[in-house]
Amino acid sequence: MNRFKGKVALVTGGASGLGERTAKDFAQEGARVALLDFDKANGLRVETEIKNAGGEVIFIECDVRESSDVEKSTQIVFEKYRTVDFLIHSAGILQDGMIHKLSEERWDNVINTHLKGFFLILQACTKRWISYCQQNPKDTIAEYPDRRVITISSQAAEGNIGQLNYSAAKAGMLGMVKTSGLELIKYNIKTHAIMPTLIETPILGELLSKEDGKWRKYYSGRIPLGIGKSEYVSRVILFLCSEEAWFMNGEIVGINGGRLDKI
Numbered sequence: 001m002n003r004f005k006g007k008v009a010l011v012t013g014g015a016s017g018l019g020e021r022t023a024k025d026f027a028q029e030g031a032r033v034a035l036l037d038f039d040k041a042n043g044l045r046v047e048t049e050i051k052n053a054g055g056e057v058i059f060i061e062c063d064v065r066e067s068s069d070v071e072k073s074t075q076i077v078f079e080k081y082r083t084v085d086f087l088i089h090s091a092g093i094l095q096d097g098m099i100h101k102l103s104e105e106r107w108d109n110v111i112n113t114h115l116k117g118f119f120l121i122l123q124a125c126t127k128r129w130i131s132y133c134q135q136n137p138k139d140t141i142a143e144y145p146d147r148r149v150i151t152i153s154s155q156a157a158e159g160n161i162g163q164l165n166y167s168a169a170k171a172g173m174l175g176m177v178k179t180s181g182l183e184l185i186k187y188n189i190k191t192h193a194i195m196p197t198l199i200e201t202p203i204l205g206e207l208l209s210k211e212d213g214k215w216r217k218y219y220s221g222r223i224p225l226g227i228g229k230s231e232y233v234s235r236v237i238l239f240l241c242s243e244e245a246w247f248m249n250g251e252i253v254g255i256n257g258g259r260l261d262k263i
């Protein structure tokens with residue numbers, strides 16, 4: 001119940017789906033949680049639900065594509081909780097389109113939310129973490145506060161029809177994780193990406209119900225353990241932030257329901 005007591009988790013996209021589940025699971029394990037999302041109605045709903053369950057939480061309206069928003073929000077979190085231990089980047093959108101019809105706007109929206117958003121929030125947190133380490137030098141890396149960064153990539157990083165923008169963003173995240181894993185470990189900051197398969201959350205819209213459940217049947221048949229639930233993902237995120245994962249850095253972790261082929 002108190003695995004993360006005294007810790008602080010900042011979750012982008014915390015107003016829905018995987019971010020919501022992860023934020024609630026962190027809160028249940030005693031962490032203080034900051035939800036950053038541009039969906040104010042759902043952000044406030046999740047904030048209330050976590051408070052009602054006895055958790056400590058703050059919702060901040062923030063568009064992760066905007067550097068001024070991200071900087072302001074991060075400052076609020078660091079001021080309120082004094083630090084952040086775990087950064088989870090879960091803000092995401094789908095704006096699919098076949099290559100010959102994909103608009104520049106859809107390309108920009110998806111790349112900016114997933115990739116630029118990750119860059120901005122990673123930078124906002126790391127500059128504060130590094131500044132702390134520089135002001136409080138230690139003899140060994142392990143003596144610095146133990147920070148974890150988890151970004152949500154996707155199986156689509158390996159390619160998916162109609163998702164040129166999304167697969168580019170999700171593949172880009174993998175490079176970012178390897179680079180930050182290399183660059184930031186000297187400050188005891190460990191970065192990982194997870195690559196979930198299809199998980200039932202609001203991002204899918206009506207995909208699973210439309211055409212008389214045709215797509216639900218299709219995906220149920222393609223994923224050996226079935227379409228995923230958000231807790232299957234949040235459990236792995238919490239593991240990657242746990243004491244047990246202390247010796248891991250720069251990992252790309254599949255959460256694939258047993259599915260090893262392409263989407």
Ligand SMILES: NC(=O)c1ccc[n+]([C@@H]2O[C@H](COP(=O)([O-])OP(=O)(O)OC[C@H]3O[C@@H](n4cnc5c(N)ncnc54)[C@H](O)[C@@H]3O)[C@@H](O)[C@H]2O)c1
Nearest residue numbers: 013016017018037038039063064091092154198199201203
């Ligand atoms: N659900 C899946 O099948 C699946 C599979 C693999 C990866 N993912 C990834 O997991 C992450 C979470 O997705 P989800 O399934 O929970 O979707 P979701 O739609 O339930 O949640 C995404 C959240 O991100 C927020 N968001 C979107 N753009 C934002 C922005 N610019 N600024 C701030 N907040 C923003 C939304 O308001 C929403 O609350 C995404 O990166 C998604 O690509 C999802």
